[in-house]
Amino acid sequence: MASIQKRDNGSWRARYRDAAGKEHARHFPRKIDAQHWLNEVTASVVTGRYVDPKGGKITFAQWFEQWSAAQVWATGTKLKAEQALAIATFQDHQIRSILPSHVQAWVKGMSARLAPATVKVYFNIVSSAFRAAVTDKVIAENPCAGAKLPRERRREAAMTIPTPEQLGEALEAAPNWFAAFISVCSFAGLRLGEAAGLQLRDVDFLRRTISVSRQIQGNTKASAEVVPPKHGSERVVYVAEELIQVLALHVQDVGVFGDEQWLFGTGGTYFNRNSAADRWRDVREDAGIGEFTLHDLRHFYASGLIADGCDVVTVQRALGHAQPSITLNTYSHLWPTAEDKTRTAGSRLISAVLGGSADSVRTGKATSL
Template sequence: MASIRKRPDGRWRARYRDDAGKERARHFRRKVDGQDWLDDVTASKKTGQYVDPSAGKATFSAWYPSWADRQVWARGTRESADQAVESVSFGSVPLAKLRRSHVEEWVKESSGRLAPSTVRTRFNYVSMVLRGAVRDREIPVDPSEGVKLPRRRRAEQTMVIPTVEQVRAALDAAPKEYRALVAVCAFAGLRLGEAAGLQIGDVDFLRRTLRVDRQVQGDNVESTRLESPKAGSERTIAIPKELADILARHISEIGTIRDESYFFFRGGDLLNRNSAGHIWREIRKAAKLPATYTLHTLRHFYASALISSGCDVVTVQRALGHSQPSITLNTYSHLWPDAEDRTRDAAATLMRSVLDAPADSLRTIGQV
């Protein structure tokens, strides 16, 4: 129940009880101001936007760990979220005092030194935290909502796809122990971590399939760890006989390590981001490839081959391990023929079928 009464000193005392039954009160010089305040509280309760006046006192950085600890995240996701939160300029600001201007200033400052995609990724994590604060009723609204982000360059302007000759050069330049590494990235579209986690048991040489069940994360030997694939990335990929042969040859000539029989290693350790990066740079240099080419560039090569062969979006999505078809389209839509190309090709096929048909066939068609 809410009420408003005049006190002996002439001020008006407005009060109500919150969801926990605790009384909340404020004093006003005018009755109309007190009634407006009570009306706002009542409306916020009905719409589910009510926030305890004592909430939101913790700073953004202080509140984040308790919220993050409750999330069902892979270790890599938590590390990315931690990095995003550590980068904000408003970490010491109490949640209740956070304004859109705080987020805008941080985004603008970050845009001056980071790539648009990095800014967007960090913003998404911070926005996720703020939405969590809204759901926990620490703040009534998300101050990051509607914040304008730096424009990303279109995929067709930034994506580089190696030619067939360049991929062949990389295979030829690769040391014998890493030729299969180049092959699974170029002909199965594996990410670096997925390739590093590949085991003999993941390859069905009879059915010619390759199962992605894990990935290796970490920048160095000390931080190397096994994790589940990215969300939605577990998959079975149909591979060509030639790739199965390369993997079989790797087993017989190079061997594997550990009881799990991992394909790729350096010394006695699994590949990590730094060691694999060094190996690839040596291959790239020997093959005389552009410095912009990474192991991930070979994944683009694989995707472009599937698309040029006529594979639909869902097929490409499943082969690449994207969690949503929209991710595949956002990344590779420029590689698919557009509507004009398909219309032109369909009309050309129709014309050829008519113009190349024997005269008797045309007369028969006319009679029908």
């Protein structure tokens, strides 16, 4: 319902009620201006672009805190969201006043000091907050739409994978109590937090399996906590007999600790991200193998599965990826190309026709093929 009335002072009062029954009004010196305003409001309602005129007055930080409080996030995601808000240069602006140029300037500033992948994570969180504001009719458009992000390096160029020789040197240099942790990351593909969260009951020594049912999140002893695995990552990993033997020796020689019988840790507590990474840095420096991370050991495991002919779904399940597309996006460059498959298929055809004799293809008869 909308109307225009002339006031005693000669101005014109235009008013309407929104879908919730709330009244909104503005005053104009001319009736035609009042009518134009009501026409714009009506058009926005019809096209679905209507927003509460007062809703966009809150700051982005106020909206972000309100929105994030309703999200069901893992601890790590919540931490990244807090970091994204902390570095948002427009956090104190009214949300309705934030322009695409503000967002692009923020992205450019981040790109000067952060890795492209980190910029993308923070940008996606902020963009999600803006999208929610559009859905709730707080603002009409998402100012993140169309923003240009820094280019990420191609995965095949950015991914570093140690060679078997380098990994062997690392295991040789590792202290006895840490070697099994490196082995679990390298030969079962567990993430750092998943390996840190292993307890004795997770290893089935007869069936040669490792169950991933928890992980340790947090960078320090104070912030570390036991949480469920990432979405879709709870799994059973079928491992080699040799790895089972390594774990059996670890239990025999090093032992477990705590009522939960944790397998790995230091100082009587399980590893956190920093403590495990610190121990690994000491090992790689002693071994002189370069700047490989513990996550690169997971890539080592994936590359071995792929090189041995495992299909996408098998690798996905072993690594605990929620979708096969994640596995392909990460490791597609490691699978044989169409050219490789064509050559292999051609070789099999020739072997089938010529009896597998490599010499026969050099004979005169072979040239007639």
